[in-house]
Amino acid sequence: MKYYGDLRSFITALDEMGDIMHVQREVDGDFEPSAITRRSYEIQSPAPLFHKVAGVAPGFRLFGAPAALSSRSDMPYARVAMSLGLAPESSGPEIIEALSAARFKPGIPPVRVESAQAECQQNILRGDAANLDRFPIPFAHDKDGGRYANTWGTLIVKNPDGKWVNWSIARVMKVDGKRMVGLIVPSQHIGQIWTQWVARGEPMPYALVQGPAPAISCVSGIPIPANADEADYIGTLAGEPVPVVKAISLDLDVPATAEIVIEGHVSIERDCQEGPYGEYGGYLGEGSSAQPTFHVETITHRDDPIWPMSITGRPTDESHTLWAMGLAADALTYLREAELPIKTTWIPEDSTVHWLLVVMPENWRELLPGVSSEELAQRIGEVLFKTDAMVFIPKVYVVDDDFDPTNLREVVWALSTRVHPVGRRAVFEDQRVIRLPQCYDEAEYVAGKGAKVVFDTLQTKRHLHASFAQGYPEEVRQRILDNWPE
Known part of the structure; x- marks a missing residue:
């Protein structure tokens, strides 16, 4: 270094x-x-x-x-x-x-x-x-x-x-x-x-x-x-x-x-x-x-x-790298200070600082006995939406750690298959709103108030992926890797 x-x-x-x-x-x-x-x-x-x-x-x-x-x-x-x-x-x-x-x-x-x-x-x-x-x-x-x-x-x-x-x-x-x-x-x-x-x-x-x-x-x-x-x-x-x-x-x-x-x-x-x-x-x-x-x-x-x-605009510029990492680090700090066992936090660059992923370890239920995923989503929102930095972020996704949150392809796959169409979310009404996030209407900008949401995408049971890493025996994978790209 x-x-x-x-x-x-x-x-x-x-x-x-x-x-x-x-x-x-x-x-x-x-x-x-x-x-x-x-x-x-x-x-x-x-x-x-x-x-x-x-x-x-x-x-x-x-x-x-x-x-x-x-x-x-x-x-x-x-x-x-x-x-x-x-x-x-x-x-x-x-x-x-x-x-x-x-x-x-x-x-x-x-x-x-x-x-x-x-x-x-x-x-x-x-x-x-x-x-x-x-x-x-x-x-x-x-x-x-x-x-x-x-x-x-x-x-x-x-x-x-x-x-x-x-x-x-x-x-x-x-x-x-x-x-x-x-x-x-x-x-x-x-x-x-x-x-x-x-x-x-x-x-x-x-x-x-x-x-x-x-x-x-x-x-x-x-x-x-x-x-x-x-x-x-x-x-x-x-x-x-x-x-x-x-x-x-x-x-x-x-x-x-x-x-x-x-x-x-x-x-x-x-x-x-x-x-x-x-x-x-x-x-x-x-x-x-x-x-x-x-x-x-x-x-x-x-x-x-x-x-x-820095010439801001569509991804990816300094707003979507450094600033997003700083906001994610701020969220991680506050969540851990609240004694929640967070593995990491991440803001995908392509979300233009409109999404925050809160990544939970596989054993989070053992670390928080008696807490349901719905209750966890509520607690995460209560911690985050009181902080100054979260004024910029309207949507939080609580996710498992069985995919790479920095890989946008994996993020899209995980969210599209795990976000429930109508339920499993904690909605926080009348939160602080400023004009920089793009997803609110004019009345909300004028009032300075709008809704924010924490989506609970945590799996009750971890499902194996139909992927190279999880869909084949280890000896088969290793043999293929040893002979790649033949």
Whole structure:
């Protein structure tokens, strides 16, 4: 295992395993980088690195699909695993176990370095020079409300008393060279902190960090408990403290090895229109909403900086790999804390974060004596639907462990043959609903309430599969394997 302390060493490692596509010809500054990145997701190609973008200074680069499925079929989750310091061949459930286990370990706080040691401050831009127009920020989709200046960067904010520092990912749209507008959801951690600044009547200081160490981007995009510092959690995953440096114009620490850091303040009013944007559900966006303005005051960057981007849409992009794994790890943590004997949890990439599979071991009835599968489904829903992360997931399936939950073909087979048409489900009415999941109607979005469901697909008796693995004697299978492909 190896931890990559900056984006460049991570890209080099991917390149050495054949998972980088170098785009050397000049691409336009509008749609071409995003369209190439989107196609790379859909055909599972190497991650595109754009070396020449029209309209920006030579040396400024774009990097797409940083945590999508790998082009290496033998290690599909390599980009996510390597981002987190895990072996590239790690399976999805192994990554989820690592994310959950780190929640129970002491955090390793970041360590501050001097500005002279911080690559992110090799170039310092102030005043009029601190302008977004100098960077290669393309349109993500042709129906979007503008160029999205943040799709894979980390927003750093802290509450007014300085006791809670939050690192997170939220979409932020470029308005012009000196302004952005970002989606701030009140229930999310950045929204909770912004609300505290609004109550004081003061604009919220922020730093938008592009291209930090890959683990920082990944952890910024997954749920961890409120008032916990992502930097400490990243240190635990890495086994070493994150090097940070004081921002140039703000009382915030930022990752020292980042590619680009944008500093400024967020307005106390929702005074600018944001959106639409094509989101993880796989549909182009419609409509916009009033959101706070992010004013750009100072920018620092490395020489020849790299701007990473995630172009969300139909599977499979970072929303369906890293974010889904983070949500599954959050669910696994809470279910185990409730003393339920869960084997693993998994969100199939192709469900676009609309399904969660809760996998039970074969002996779960021995571990929960007297509990029926219907009662288990009810308890699982009672635990999960109280958590913040489950606001995104409307459907939970409680399944046996006799198939591979990461294999979509096996998932479709198991669910289609085990979900009862009308019964064996626990329905939870009037649960929190936000607009990002695609399955509710307009009245439910307006009310912020809707139903969620836990499907009980557990078998009373395990049935053998009509498969190569279970349908033939072991000696026959071994003889066939020894002589394959004759």
